[in-house]
Amino acid sequence: MSRARPRRILITGGNAGLGLALAQRLARDHKLLxxxxxxxxxxxxxxxxxAGYIVADQADPEMSTQALVRGIRDFGWDRLDNAVLNAGIGIAPGEGFDSTDAIRNTLDVNLTAAILQAQALFPLLEKSRGTxxxxxxxxHAGSATVPAYAASKAGLHGLARALRSxxxxRVSVQILHPGPARTGMHDKAGYDPGRLRALFLKADDMAAMMASAIASGRSPATLSFGRYLGLGAVLGRRL
Ligand SMILES: NC(=O)c1ccc[n+]([C@@H]2O[C@H](COP(=O)([O-])OP(=O)(O)OC[C@H]3O[C@@H](n4cnc5c(N)ncnc54)[C@H](OP(=O)(O)O)[C@@H]3O)[C@@H](O)[C@H]2O)c1
Known part of the structure:
Protein backbone atom coordinates (compact mmCIF):
# COMPACT_ATOMS: atom_id res chain seq x y z
CA MET A 1 0.00 0.00 0.00
CA SER A 2 1.30 3.46 -0.89
CA ARG A 3 2.76 5.63 1.85
CA ALA A 4 1.47 8.73 0.09
CA ARG A 5 -1.86 9.07 1.88
CA PRO A 6 -2.02 8.87 5.65
CA ARG A 7 -4.95 6.71 6.68
CA ARG A 8 -7.32 7.36 9.59
CA ILE A 9 -7.02 4.19 11.65
CA LEU A 10 -8.95 3.19 14.78
CA ILE A 11 -7.48 0.37 16.91
CA THR A 12 -9.49 -0.91 19.88
CA GLY A 13 -7.33 -2.30 22.67
CA GLY A 14 -4.62 0.01 21.36
CA ASN A 15 -3.02 0.84 24.70
CA ALA A 16 -1.24 -2.48 25.30
CA GLY A 17 0.00 -5.71 23.74
CA LEU A 18 -0.60 -6.35 20.05
CA GLY A 19 -2.81 -3.26 19.58
CA LEU A 20 -0.10 -0.95 20.92
CA ALA A 21 2.62 -2.74 18.92
CA LEU A 22 0.51 -2.28 15.77
CA ALA A 23 -0.08 1.40 16.63
CA GLN A 24 3.64 2.02 17.16
CA ARG A 25 4.36 0.43 13.79
CA LEU A 26 1.76 2.52 11.95
CA ALA A 27 2.23 5.85 13.78
CA ARG A 28 4.88 7.20 11.43
CA ASP A 29 2.72 7.05 8.30
CA HIS A 30 -0.85 7.26 9.58
CA LYS A 31 -3.26 9.06 11.91
CA LEU A 32 -4.32 6.96 14.87
CA LEU A 33 -7.15 6.78 17.35
CA ALA A 51 -2.44 9.32 18.68
CA GLY A 52 -5.86 10.09 20.14
CA TYR A 53 -7.29 7.96 22.94
CA ILE A 54 -10.84 6.97 23.87
CA VAL A 55 -11.84 5.29 27.13
CA ALA A 56 -14.38 2.60 26.24
CA ASP A 57 -14.87 -0.38 28.57
CA GLN A 58 -16.27 -3.18 26.42
CA ALA A 59 -17.58 -5.04 29.47
CA ASP A 60 -20.59 -2.82 28.72
CA PRO A 61 -20.88 -3.33 24.94
CA GLU A 62 -23.58 -0.70 24.35
CA MET A 63 -22.08 2.12 26.42
CA SER A 64 -18.57 1.47 25.10
CA THR A 65 -19.79 1.56 21.49
CA GLN A 66 -21.47 4.90 22.15
CA ALA A 67 -18.25 6.17 23.78
CA LEU A 68 -16.25 5.03 20.76
CA VAL A 69 -18.51 6.79 18.25
CA ARG A 70 -18.57 9.96 20.39
CA GLY A 71 -14.77 9.86 20.75
CA ILE A 72 -14.24 9.57 16.99
CA ARG A 73 -16.55 12.54 16.39
CA ASP A 74 -14.90 14.61 19.15
CA PHE A 75 -11.50 13.87 17.57
CA GLY A 76 -12.84 15.59 14.45
CA TRP A 77 -13.09 12.53 12.22
CA ASP A 78 -16.16 11.96 10.07
CA ARG A 79 -14.78 8.83 8.37
CA LEU A 80 -12.39 5.93 8.94
CA ASP A 81 -10.06 4.21 6.50
CA ASN A 82 -9.41 1.27 8.84
CA ALA A 83 -10.95 -0.01 12.05
CA VAL A 84 -9.05 -2.80 13.80
CA LEU A 85 -11.29 -4.41 16.43
CA ASN A 86 -8.53 -5.91 18.54
CA ALA A 87 -9.53 -5.47 22.22
CA GLY A 88 -9.98 -8.81 23.92
CA ILE A 89 -9.64 -10.86 27.08
CA GLY A 90 -9.20 -14.50 27.91
CA ILE A 91 -10.08 -16.19 31.18
CA ALA A 92 -8.62 -19.61 31.92
CA PRO A 93 -11.01 -21.67 34.07
CA GLY A 94 -8.23 -23.78 35.59
CA GLU A 95 -9.41 -27.20 36.76
CA GLY A 96 -13.14 -26.44 36.76
CA PHE A 97 -15.55 -24.71 34.40
CA ASP A 98 -15.88 -21.00 33.69
CA SER A 99 -18.36 -19.20 35.94
CA THR A 100 -21.40 -17.68 34.25
CA ASP A 101 -19.94 -14.21 34.97
CA ALA A 102 -16.65 -15.12 33.31
CA ILE A 103 -18.44 -16.52 30.25
CA ARG A 104 -20.64 -13.41 29.93
CA ASN A 105 -17.65 -11.10 30.39
CA THR A 106 -15.61 -12.91 27.74
CA LEU A 107 -18.46 -12.87 25.23
CA ASP A 108 -19.37 -9.24 25.98
CA VAL A 109 -15.83 -7.89 25.59
CA ASN A 110 -14.72 -10.10 22.69
CA LEU A 111 -17.90 -10.61 20.68
CA THR A 112 -20.99 -8.54 21.60
CA ALA A 113 -18.99 -5.30 21.70
CA ALA A 114 -17.39 -6.12 18.34
CA ILE A 115 -20.79 -6.74 16.72
CA LEU A 116 -22.14 -3.41 18.00
CA GLN A 117 -18.93 -1.59 17.03
CA ALA A 118 -19.04 -3.04 13.52
CA GLN A 119 -22.62 -1.82 13.06
CA ALA A 120 -21.88 1.63 14.49
CA LEU A 121 -18.66 2.12 12.48
CA PHE A 122 -20.12 0.98 9.16
CA PRO A 123 -21.22 4.49 7.99
CA LEU A 124 -17.79 5.97 8.84
CA LEU A 125 -15.99 3.17 7.00
CA GLU A 126 -18.35 3.30 4.04
CA LYS A 127 -17.49 6.96 3.40
CA SER A 128 -13.86 5.92 2.72
CA ARG A 129 -14.62 2.47 1.29
CA GLY A 130 -12.54 1.39 4.25
CA THR A 131 -11.56 -1.89 5.86
CA HIS A 140 -11.30 -20.03 17.17
CA ALA A 141 -10.93 -23.58 15.85
CA GLY A 142 -11.11 -24.94 19.40
CA SER A 143 -8.78 -24.79 22.38
CA ALA A 144 -8.98 -27.21 25.29
CA THR A 145 -7.92 -24.74 27.98
CA VAL A 146 -10.07 -21.68 27.18
CA PRO A 147 -13.49 -22.81 25.89
CA ALA A 148 -15.38 -19.51 26.33
CA TYR A 149 -12.51 -17.57 24.72
CA ALA A 150 -12.47 -20.06 21.82
CA ALA A 151 -16.25 -19.68 21.44
CA SER A 152 -15.96 -15.87 21.36
CA LYS A 153 -13.34 -16.06 18.61
CA ALA A 154 -15.37 -18.63 16.63
CA GLY A 155 -18.27 -16.17 16.87
CA LEU A 156 -16.07 -13.40 15.46
CA HIS A 157 -15.05 -15.70 12.61
CA GLY A 158 -18.71 -16.23 11.66
CA LEU A 159 -19.46 -12.53 12.04
CA ALA A 160 -16.58 -11.59 9.74
CA ARG A 161 -17.73 -14.06 7.09
CA ALA A 162 -21.28 -12.73 7.24
CA LEU A 163 -20.30 -9.05 7.02
CA ARG A 164 -17.69 -9.69 4.33
CA SER A 165 -20.46 -10.97 2.12
CA ARG A 170 -19.03 -0.96 0.34
CA VAL A 171 -16.70 -1.90 3.24
CA SER A 172 -14.00 -4.61 3.15
CA VAL A 173 -14.10 -7.04 6.06
CA GLN A 174 -11.42 -9.44 7.20
CA ILE A 175 -10.48 -11.53 10.21
CA LEU A 176 -6.93 -12.28 11.33
CA HIS A 177 -6.18 -15.23 13.59
CA PRO A 178 -2.90 -14.68 15.47
CA GLY A 179 -1.06 -17.56 17.09
CA PRO A 180 0.57 -17.10 20.52
CA ALA A 181 2.44 -13.84 21.06
CA ARG A 182 4.32 -12.39 24.05
CA THR A 183 1.89 -9.91 25.62
CA GLY A 184 0.34 -9.57 29.05
CA MET A 185 -2.78 -11.45 27.98
CA HIS A 186 -1.85 -14.89 29.28
CA ASP A 187 -0.93 -13.66 32.75
CA LYS A 188 -4.14 -11.61 32.94
CA ALA A 189 -6.05 -14.74 31.87
CA GLY A 190 -4.53 -16.78 34.67
CA TYR A 191 -2.90 -19.12 32.16
CA ASP A 192 0.75 -20.11 32.51
CA PRO A 193 2.11 -21.40 29.20
CA GLY A 194 5.32 -22.55 30.96
CA ARG A 195 8.19 -23.36 28.63
CA LEU A 196 5.96 -22.86 25.59
CA ARG A 197 6.24 -19.12 26.20
CA ALA A 198 9.72 -19.25 24.66
CA LEU A 199 8.09 -20.15 21.34
CA PHE A 200 5.67 -17.21 21.39
CA LEU A 201 6.34 -14.49 18.81
CA LYS A 202 7.37 -11.04 20.00
CA ALA A 203 4.45 -8.60 19.97
CA ASP A 204 6.20 -6.42 17.41
CA ASP A 205 6.79 -9.36 15.04
CA MET A 206 3.12 -10.32 15.29
CA ALA A 207 2.16 -6.67 14.69
CA ALA A 208 4.29 -6.68 11.53
CA MET A 209 2.31 -9.66 10.25
CA MET A 210 -0.96 -7.97 11.22
CA ALA A 211 -0.05 -4.80 9.29
CA SER A 212 0.92 -6.80 6.24
CA ALA A 213 -2.27 -8.90 6.37
CA ILE A 214 -4.39 -5.74 6.71
CA ALA A 215 -2.70 -4.24 3.65
CA SER A 216 -3.34 -7.43 1.67
CA GLY A 217 -7.04 -7.56 2.64
CA ARG A 218 -6.98 -11.35 2.77
CA SER A 219 -9.42 -13.17 5.04
CA PRO A 220 -9.32 -15.30 7.02
CA ALA A 221 -5.57 -15.04 7.66
CA THR A 222 -3.70 -17.18 10.18
CA LEU A 223 -0.66 -15.40 11.64
CA SER A 224 1.54 -18.15 12.98
CA PHE A 225 5.16 -18.86 13.78
CA GLY A 226 5.40 -20.83 10.51
CA ARG A 227 4.13 -17.89 8.52
CA TYR A 228 6.53 -15.59 10.30
CA LEU A 229 9.43 -17.81 9.24
CA GLY A 230 8.05 -17.54 5.69
CA LEU A 231 8.94 -13.80 5.88
CA GLY A 232 5.39 -12.74 4.95
CA ALA A 233 5.62 -9.72 7.24
CA VAL A 234 8.89 -8.56 5.76
CA LEU A 235 8.26 -9.22 2.10
CA GLY A 236 4.50 -8.72 2.07
CA ARG A 237 2.51 -5.56 1.36
CA ARG A 238 2.84 -2.48 3.59
CA LEU A 239 -0.01 -0.62 5.23
N1 LIG B 1 -1.29 -12.55 22.76
C1 LIG B 1 -1.66 -13.65 22.12
O1 LIG B 1 -1.02 -14.70 22.22
C2 LIG B 1 -2.89 -13.63 21.23
C3 LIG B 1 -3.09 -14.73 20.38
C4 LIG B 1 -4.21 -14.74 19.57
C5 LIG B 1 -5.09 -13.67 19.59
N2 LIG B 1 -4.87 -12.63 20.43
C6 LIG B 1 -5.87 -11.54 20.43
O2 LIG B 1 -5.22 -10.31 20.19
C7 LIG B 1 -5.95 -9.26 20.80
C8 LIG B 1 -5.02 -8.43 21.67
O3 LIG B 1 -4.50 -9.28 22.71
P1 LIG B 1 -3.14 -8.95 23.47
O4 LIG B 1 -2.36 -10.19 23.49
O5 LIG B 1 -2.54 -7.71 22.95
O6 LIG B 1 -3.71 -8.72 24.96
P2 LIG B 1 -3.33 -7.62 26.05
O7 LIG B 1 -1.90 -7.31 26.03
O8 LIG B 1 -3.94 -8.14 27.30
O9 LIG B 1 -4.13 -6.33 25.55
C9 LIG B 1 -5.53 -6.37 25.50
C10 LIG B 1 -6.07 -5.05 25.04
O10 LIG B 1 -7.51 -5.15 25.07
C11 LIG B 1 -8.01 -4.14 25.92
N3 LIG B 1 -9.15 -4.59 26.72
C12 LIG B 1 -9.24 -5.66 27.54
N4 LIG B 1 -10.42 -5.67 28.17
C13 LIG B 1 -11.09 -4.58 27.72
C14 LIG B 1 -12.35 -4.03 28.01
N5 LIG B 1 -13.20 -4.58 28.91
N6 LIG B 1 -12.72 -2.90 27.37
C15 LIG B 1 -11.89 -2.29 26.50
N7 LIG B 1 -10.67 -2.75 26.19
C16 LIG B 1 -10.28 -3.89 26.82
C17 LIG B 1 -6.88 -3.79 26.88
O11 LIG B 1 -7.11 -2.48 27.39
P3 LIG B 1 -6.78 -2.18 28.93
O12 LIG B 1 -5.30 -2.38 29.04
O13 LIG B 1 -7.21 -0.76 29.10
O14 LIG B 1 -7.54 -3.18 29.75
C18 LIG B 1 -5.67 -3.90 25.97
O15 LIG B 1 -5.50 -2.73 25.24
C19 LIG B 1 -7.07 -9.94 21.61
O16 LIG B 1 -8.27 -9.90 20.89
C20 LIG B 1 -6.58 -11.37 21.74
O17 LIG B 1 -7.64 -12.27 21.91
C21 LIG B 1 -3.79 -12.57 21.25
Whole structure:
Protein backbone atom coordinates (compact mmCIF):
# COMPACT_ATOMS: atom_id res chain seq x y z
CA MET A 1 0.00 0.00 0.00
CA SER A 2 1.30 3.46 -0.89
CA ARG A 3 2.76 5.63 1.85
CA ALA A 4 1.47 8.73 0.09
CA ARG A 5 -1.86 9.07 1.88
CA PRO A 6 -2.02 8.87 5.65
CA ARG A 7 -4.95 6.71 6.68
CA ARG A 8 -7.32 7.36 9.59
CA ILE A 9 -7.02 4.19 11.65
CA LEU A 10 -8.95 3.19 14.78
CA ILE A 11 -7.48 0.37 16.91
CA THR A 12 -9.49 -0.91 19.88
CA GLY A 13 -7.33 -2.30 22.67
CA GLY A 14 -4.62 0.01 21.36
CA ASN A 15 -3.02 0.84 24.70
CA ALA A 16 -1.24 -2.48 25.30
CA GLY A 17 0.00 -5.71 23.74
CA LEU A 18 -0.60 -6.35 20.05
CA GLY A 19 -2.81 -3.26 19.58
CA LEU A 20 -0.10 -0.95 20.92
CA ALA A 21 2.62 -2.74 18.92
CA LEU A 22 0.51 -2.28 15.77
CA ALA A 23 -0.08 1.40 16.63
CA GLN A 24 3.64 2.02 17.16
CA ARG A 25 4.36 0.43 13.79
CA LEU A 26 1.76 2.52 11.95
CA ALA A 27 2.23 5.85 13.78
CA ARG A 28 4.88 7.20 11.43
CA ASP A 29 2.72 7.05 8.30
CA HIS A 30 -0.85 7.26 9.58
CA LYS A 31 -3.26 9.06 11.91
CA LEU A 32 -4.32 6.96 14.87
CA LEU A 33 -7.15 6.78 17.35
CA UNK A 34 -6.80 4.11 20.04
CA UNK A 35 -9.22 2.85 22.65
CA UNK A 36 -9.00 0.84 25.84
CA UNK A 37 -10.47 0.30 29.26
CA UNK A 38 -7.81 2.24 31.19
CA UNK A 39 -8.15 5.95 31.91
CA UNK A 40 -6.42 8.65 29.85
CA UNK A 41 -4.08 9.37 32.78
CA UNK A 42 -3.09 5.72 33.04
CA UNK A 43 -1.97 5.61 29.40
CA UNK A 44 -0.40 9.09 29.19
CA UNK A 45 3.17 8.85 27.93
CA UNK A 46 2.83 5.29 26.66
CA UNK A 47 0.97 5.89 23.38
CA UNK A 48 2.57 6.89 20.07
CA UNK A 49 2.90 10.65 19.62
CA UNK A 50 -0.14 12.29 18.07
CA ALA A 51 -2.44 9.32 18.68
CA GLY A 52 -5.86 10.09 20.14
CA TYR A 53 -7.29 7.96 22.94
CA ILE A 54 -10.84 6.97 23.87
CA VAL A 55 -11.84 5.29 27.13
CA ALA A 56 -14.38 2.60 26.24
CA ASP A 57 -14.87 -0.38 28.57
CA GLN A 58 -16.27 -3.18 26.42
CA ALA A 59 -17.58 -5.04 29.47
CA ASP A 60 -20.59 -2.82 28.72
CA PRO A 61 -20.88 -3.33 24.94
CA GLU A 62 -23.58 -0.70 24.35
CA MET A 63 -22.08 2.12 26.42
CA SER A 64 -18.57 1.47 25.10
CA THR A 65 -19.79 1.56 21.49
CA GLN A 66 -21.47 4.90 22.15
CA ALA A 67 -18.25 6.17 23.78
CA LEU A 68 -16.25 5.03 20.76
CA VAL A 69 -18.51 6.79 18.25
CA ARG A 70 -18.57 9.96 20.39
CA GLY A 71 -14.77 9.86 20.75
CA ILE A 72 -14.24 9.57 16.99
CA ARG A 73 -16.55 12.54 16.39
CA ASP A 74 -14.90 14.61 19.15
CA PHE A 75 -11.50 13.87 17.57
CA GLY A 76 -12.84 15.59 14.45
CA TRP A 77 -13.09 12.53 12.22
CA ASP A 78 -16.16 11.96 10.07
CA ARG A 79 -14.78 8.83 8.37
CA LEU A 80 -12.39 5.93 8.94
CA ASP A 81 -10.06 4.21 6.50
CA ASN A 82 -9.41 1.27 8.84
CA ALA A 83 -10.95 -0.01 12.05
CA VAL A 84 -9.05 -2.80 13.80
CA LEU A 85 -11.29 -4.41 16.43
CA ASN A 86 -8.53 -5.91 18.54
CA ALA A 87 -9.53 -5.47 22.22
CA GLY A 88 -9.98 -8.81 23.92
CA ILE A 89 -9.64 -10.86 27.08
CA GLY A 90 -9.20 -14.50 27.91
CA ILE A 91 -10.08 -16.19 31.18
CA ALA A 92 -8.62 -19.61 31.92
CA PRO A 93 -11.01 -21.67 34.07
CA GLY A 94 -8.23 -23.78 35.59
CA GLU A 95 -9.41 -27.20 36.76
CA GLY A 96 -13.14 -26.44 36.76
CA PHE A 97 -15.55 -24.71 34.40
CA ASP A 98 -15.88 -21.00 33.69
CA SER A 99 -18.36 -19.20 35.94
CA THR A 100 -21.40 -17.68 34.25
CA ASP A 101 -19.94 -14.21 34.97
CA ALA A 102 -16.65 -15.12 33.31
CA ILE A 103 -18.44 -16.52 30.25
CA ARG A 104 -20.64 -13.41 29.93
CA ASN A 105 -17.65 -11.10 30.39
CA THR A 106 -15.61 -12.91 27.74
CA LEU A 107 -18.46 -12.87 25.23
CA ASP A 108 -19.37 -9.24 25.98
CA VAL A 109 -15.83 -7.89 25.59
CA ASN A 110 -14.72 -10.10 22.69
CA LEU A 111 -17.90 -10.61 20.68
CA THR A 112 -20.99 -8.54 21.60
CA ALA A 113 -18.99 -5.30 21.70
CA ALA A 114 -17.39 -6.12 18.34
CA ILE A 115 -20.79 -6.74 16.72
CA LEU A 116 -22.14 -3.41 18.00
CA GLN A 117 -18.93 -1.59 17.03
CA ALA A 118 -19.04 -3.04 13.52
CA GLN A 119 -22.62 -1.82 13.06
CA ALA A 120 -21.88 1.63 14.49
CA LEU A 121 -18.66 2.12 12.48
CA PHE A 122 -20.12 0.98 9.16
CA PRO A 123 -21.22 4.49 7.99
CA LEU A 124 -17.79 5.97 8.84
CA LEU A 125 -15.99 3.17 7.00
CA GLU A 126 -18.35 3.30 4.04
CA LYS A 127 -17.49 6.96 3.40
CA SER A 128 -13.86 5.92 2.72
CA ARG A 129 -14.62 2.47 1.29
CA GLY A 130 -12.54 1.39 4.25
CA THR A 131 -11.56 -1.89 5.86
CA UNK A 132 -12.88 -3.47 9.05
CA UNK A 133 -10.44 -5.94 10.62
CA UNK A 134 -11.40 -8.31 13.43
CA UNK A 135 -8.62 -9.80 15.54
CA UNK A 136 -9.59 -13.40 16.21
CA UNK A 137 -7.26 -16.15 17.37
CA UNK A 138 -6.04 -19.56 16.24
CA UNK A 139 -8.14 -20.70 19.25
CA HIS A 140 -11.30 -20.03 17.17
CA ALA A 141 -10.93 -23.58 15.85
CA GLY A 142 -11.11 -24.94 19.40
CA SER A 143 -8.78 -24.79 22.38
CA ALA A 144 -8.98 -27.21 25.29
CA THR A 145 -7.92 -24.74 27.98
CA VAL A 146 -10.07 -21.68 27.18
CA PRO A 147 -13.49 -22.81 25.89
CA ALA A 148 -15.38 -19.51 26.33
CA TYR A 149 -12.51 -17.57 24.72
CA ALA A 150 -12.47 -20.06 21.82
CA ALA A 151 -16.25 -19.68 21.44
CA SER A 152 -15.96 -15.87 21.36
CA LYS A 153 -13.34 -16.06 18.61
CA ALA A 154 -15.37 -18.63 16.63
CA GLY A 155 -18.27 -16.17 16.87
CA LEU A 156 -16.07 -13.40 15.46
CA HIS A 157 -15.05 -15.70 12.61
CA GLY A 158 -18.71 -16.23 11.66
CA LEU A 159 -19.46 -12.53 12.04
CA ALA A 160 -16.58 -11.59 9.74
CA ARG A 161 -17.73 -14.06 7.09
CA ALA A 162 -21.28 -12.73 7.24
CA LEU A 163 -20.30 -9.05 7.02
CA ARG A 164 -17.69 -9.69 4.33
CA SER A 165 -20.46 -10.97 2.12
CA UNK A 166 -23.16 -8.49 3.24
CA UNK A 167 -20.98 -5.36 2.87
CA UNK A 168 -19.19 -6.43 -0.31
CA UNK A 169 -18.34 -3.42 -2.50
CA ARG A 170 -19.03 -0.96 0.34
CA VAL A 171 -16.70 -1.90 3.24
CA SER A 172 -14.00 -4.61 3.15
CA VAL A 173 -14.10 -7.04 6.06
CA GLN A 174 -11.42 -9.44 7.20
CA ILE A 175 -10.48 -11.53 10.21
CA LEU A 176 -6.93 -12.28 11.33
CA HIS A 177 -6.18 -15.23 13.59
CA PRO A 178 -2.90 -14.68 15.47
CA GLY A 179 -1.06 -17.56 17.09
CA PRO A 180 0.57 -17.10 20.52
CA ALA A 181 2.44 -13.84 21.06
CA ARG A 182 4.32 -12.39 24.05
CA THR A 183 1.89 -9.91 25.62
CA GLY A 184 0.34 -9.57 29.05
CA MET A 185 -2.78 -11.45 27.98
CA HIS A 186 -1.85 -14.89 29.28
CA ASP A 187 -0.93 -13.66 32.75
CA LYS A 188 -4.14 -11.61 32.94
CA ALA A 189 -6.05 -14.74 31.87
CA GLY A 190 -4.53 -16.78 34.67
CA TYR A 191 -2.90 -19.12 32.16
CA ASP A 192 0.75 -20.11 32.51
CA PRO A 193 2.11 -21.40 29.20
CA GLY A 194 5.32 -22.55 30.96
CA ARG A 195 8.19 -23.36 28.63
CA LEU A 196 5.96 -22.86 25.59
CA ARG A 197 6.24 -19.12 26.20
CA ALA A 198 9.72 -19.25 24.66
CA LEU A 199 8.09 -20.15 21.34
CA PHE A 200 5.67 -17.21 21.39
CA LEU A 201 6.34 -14.49 18.81
CA LYS A 202 7.37 -11.04 20.00
CA ALA A 203 4.45 -8.60 19.97
CA ASP A 204 6.20 -6.42 17.41
CA ASP A 205 6.79 -9.36 15.04
CA MET A 206 3.12 -10.32 15.29
CA ALA A 207 2.16 -6.67 14.69
CA ALA A 208 4.29 -6.68 11.53
CA MET A 209 2.31 -9.66 10.25
CA MET A 210 -0.96 -7.97 11.22
CA ALA A 211 -0.05 -4.80 9.29
CA SER A 212 0.92 -6.80 6.24
CA ALA A 213 -2.27 -8.90 6.37
CA ILE A 214 -4.39 -5.74 6.71
CA ALA A 215 -2.70 -4.24 3.65
CA SER A 216 -3.34 -7.43 1.67
CA GLY A 217 -7.04 -7.56 2.64
CA ARG A 218 -6.98 -11.35 2.77
CA SER A 219 -9.42 -13.17 5.04
CA PRO A 220 -9.32 -15.30 7.02
CA ALA A 221 -5.57 -15.04 7.66
CA THR A 222 -3.70 -17.18 10.18
CA LEU A 223 -0.66 -15.40 11.64
CA SER A 224 1.54 -18.15 12.98
CA PHE A 225 5.16 -18.86 13.78
CA GLY A 226 5.40 -20.83 10.51
CA ARG A 227 4.13 -17.89 8.52
CA TYR A 228 6.53 -15.59 10.30
CA LEU A 229 9.43 -17.81 9.24
CA GLY A 230 8.05 -17.54 5.69
CA LEU A 231 8.94 -13.80 5.88
CA GLY A 232 5.39 -12.74 4.95
CA ALA A 233 5.62 -9.72 7.24
CA VAL A 234 8.89 -8.56 5.76
CA LEU A 235 8.26 -9.22 2.10
CA GLY A 236 4.50 -8.72 2.07
CA ARG A 237 2.51 -5.56 1.36
CA ARG A 238 2.84 -2.48 3.59
CA LEU A 239 -0.01 -0.62 5.23
N1 LIG B 1 -1.29 -12.55 22.76
C1 LIG B 1 -1.66 -13.65 22.12
O1 LIG B 1 -1.02 -14.70 22.22
C2 LIG B 1 -2.89 -13.63 21.23
C3 LIG B 1 -3.09 -14.73 20.38
C4 LIG B 1 -4.21 -14.74 19.57
C5 LIG B 1 -5.09 -13.67 19.59
N2 LIG B 1 -4.87 -12.63 20.43
C6 LIG B 1 -5.87 -11.54 20.43
O2 LIG B 1 -5.22 -10.31 20.19
C7 LIG B 1 -5.95 -9.26 20.80
C8 LIG B 1 -5.02 -8.43 21.67
O3 LIG B 1 -4.50 -9.28 22.71
P1 LIG B 1 -3.14 -8.95 23.47
O4 LIG B 1 -2.36 -10.19 23.49
O5 LIG B 1 -2.54 -7.71 22.95
O6 LIG B 1 -3.71 -8.72 24.96
P2 LIG B 1 -3.33 -7.62 26.05
O7 LIG B 1 -1.90 -7.31 26.03
O8 LIG B 1 -3.94 -8.14 27.30
O9 LIG B 1 -4.13 -6.33 25.55
C9 LIG B 1 -5.53 -6.37 25.50
C10 LIG B 1 -6.07 -5.05 25.04
O10 LIG B 1 -7.51 -5.15 25.07
C11 LIG B 1 -8.01 -4.14 25.92
N3 LIG B 1 -9.15 -4.59 26.72
C12 LIG B 1 -9.24 -5.66 27.54
N4 LIG B 1 -10.42 -5.67 28.17
C13 LIG B 1 -11.09 -4.58 27.72
C14 LIG B 1 -12.35 -4.03 28.01
N5 LIG B 1 -13.20 -4.58 28.91
N6 LIG B 1 -12.72 -2.90 27.37
C15 LIG B 1 -11.89 -2.29 26.50
N7 LIG B 1 -10.67 -2.75 26.19
C16 LIG B 1 -10.28 -3.89 26.82
C17 LIG B 1 -6.88 -3.79 26.88
O11 LIG B 1 -7.11 -2.48 27.39
P3 LIG B 1 -6.78 -2.18 28.93
O12 LIG B 1 -5.30 -2.38 29.04
O13 LIG B 1 -7.21 -0.76 29.10
O14 LIG B 1 -7.54 -3.18 29.75
C18 LIG B 1 -5.67 -3.90 25.97
O15 LIG B 1 -5.50 -2.73 25.24
C19 LIG B 1 -7.07 -9.94 21.61
O16 LIG B 1 -8.27 -9.90 20.89
C20 LIG B 1 -6.58 -11.37 21.74
O17 LIG B 1 -7.64 -12.27 21.91
C21 LIG B 1 -3.79 -12.57 21.25
Missing amino acids: LSGRKSQIAVDGSLPRG LTFIGSVA EWKG
